[in-house]
Amino acid sequence: MLTTTEARPRTIPNFRPYAVSVARVDRLSPTFVRVTFAGAELRHFGTHGLDQRIKIVLPLPGIGITPLDETNWFSAWRTLPDELRNPIRTYTVRAVRSACSEIDVDFVLHGDAGPASRWVQGARIGDELCIVGPDSRGEDPSVGIEWKPGSAKRILMAGDETATPAICSILASLPRSAQGCAFLEVPSESDAVATGAPDGVQVTWLPRGDQAHGSALDPAVRAWTHDFITDAHRGPDVSDVDIDQGILWEVPEPSSRGGELYAWLAGEASVIKTLRRFLVSETRLDRHQVAFMGYWRAGRAEN
Ligand SMILES: Cc1cc2nc3c(=O)[nH]c(=O)nc-3n(C[C@H](O)[C@H](O)[C@H](O)COP(=O)(O)OP(=O)(O)OC[C@H]3O[C@@H](n4cnc5c(N)ncnc54)[C@H](O)[C@@H]3O)c2cc1C
Structure with a gap:
């Protein structure tokens, strides 16, 4: 039994706040800005x-960042008074350099409608904010990773510019023997970058220009599916998802049956909802x- 004078071993949370400051800001392309964050922790x-998600806690004008409790950061944040509660948005870690205590995040520039894009x-070198992300010492540092292909023999990835950091990160980490394809819809052809994908994974950049979100991605996925899907991939019908009432977030655990195909789709919610209906209800992909x-959802702020 521990007495009050004995130190209890500290439980490391799986996902916790990190105090960081901006170390570099690089304009990668018309759409993307890479921000390098540094912080001793x-x-x-x-x-x-992979597609590791993080939360970015953004500064409030004149207040900066209200500190969050390490273990119960979310309830601490939720119970803050409105004037002290910082906006929080979800992003992907594009690169992690633990040895020099740095991470990179690629932000889409989409005007000043939201606190993150604003x-x-x-963003300037030295700006301080807070990032909530995984701790390698926690029991499950894989919290926030949805890429779970299991033993699938072939992969399909599809997403818009907000999913591009995740897709690029996954592509670079695939086994060299991987087979499949990735479709990335971006605003401009100058947004395409080298991905480091294995030879067996065909990467297609789809610049949509002034067209609506999904206008390039949707037909590309349909055409690929038409050529590729066979009865071996077909599963039962499903009901539609109401994206007005909730978020579209369906992330299966790897199939115990070890499927032929694993698909990962992310982007604007109504575009992904339409592709879900096509892939699962019409094409009957499992x-x-x-x-x-x-x-993200057009016309709606996160939260
Ligand atoms: C798991 C996950 C990972 C993500 N990773 C990234 C990432 O690495 N990089 C990245 O840039 N985004 C990423 N996103 C998307 C990002 O969280 C949203 O775009 C978010 O809404 C941006 O916050 P904001 O404060 O700029 O805008 P909000 O305050 O949330 O929204 C304000 C307005 O802007 C619109 N809007 C939001 N995003 C966009 C957009 N991309 N283009 C056009 N209009 C938009 C909204 O519809 C709303 O009308 C990710 C989202 C998730 C869930």
């Missing part, structure tokens, strides 16, 4: 990569082999 940042437009994620 980032040496403990979880290192799984913040990144004016939903247990597909992750569908609404990364």
Whole structure:
């Protein structure tokens, strides 16, 4: 039994706040800005990569960042008075360099309608904020990773610019023997970058220009599916998802049957919802082999 004078072993949370400051800001392309964040504690940042999501706690004018309790950061944040509660948005870690206590995040520039896109437009070296992410010392540092292909023989990835950091990160980490394809819809052809994908994974950039979100991605996925899907991939019908009432987030655990195909789709919620209907209800792809994620919703702020 521990007495009050004995130190209890500290429980490390799986996902916790890190105090960081901006170390670099690089304009990658018309759409993307890469921000490098540094902070001594980032040496403990979880290192799984892939589509690792994080929360970015953005500064309030004149207040900055209200500190959050390490263990119960979310309830601490929720119970703050309105004037002290910082906006929080979800992003992907594009690179982790634990040895120099740095991480990179690629932000989409989409005007000043939201606190995150507004913040990144004016980001300066030395700006302080808070990032909530995995701790490599926690029991499960894979919290926030949805890429779970199991033993699938072939992969399909599809997403818009908000999913591009995740897709690029996954592509670079695939086994060299991987087979499949990735479709990335971006605003401009100058947004395409080298991905480091294995030879067997065909990467197609789809610049949509002034067209609506999904106008390039949707037909590309349909055409690929038409050529590729066979009865071996077909599963039962499913009901539609109401994206007005909730978020679109369907992320199956790897199938115990070890499917032929694993698909991962993320982007604007109504675009992904339409593709879900096509893939699962019309094409009858087994939903247990597909992750569908609404990364954002046109006309609606996160939260
Ligand atoms: C798991 C996950 C990972 C993500 N990773 C990334 C990432 O690495 N990089 C990245 O840039 N985004 C990423 N996103 C998307 C990002 O969280 C949203 O775009 C978010 O809404 C941006 O916050 P904001 O404060 O700029 O805008 P909000 O305050 O949330 O929204 C304000 C307005 O802007 C619109 N809006 C939001 N995003 C966009 C957009 N991309 N284009 C056009 N209009 C938009 C909204 O519809 C709303 O009308 C990710 C989302 C999830 C769920």
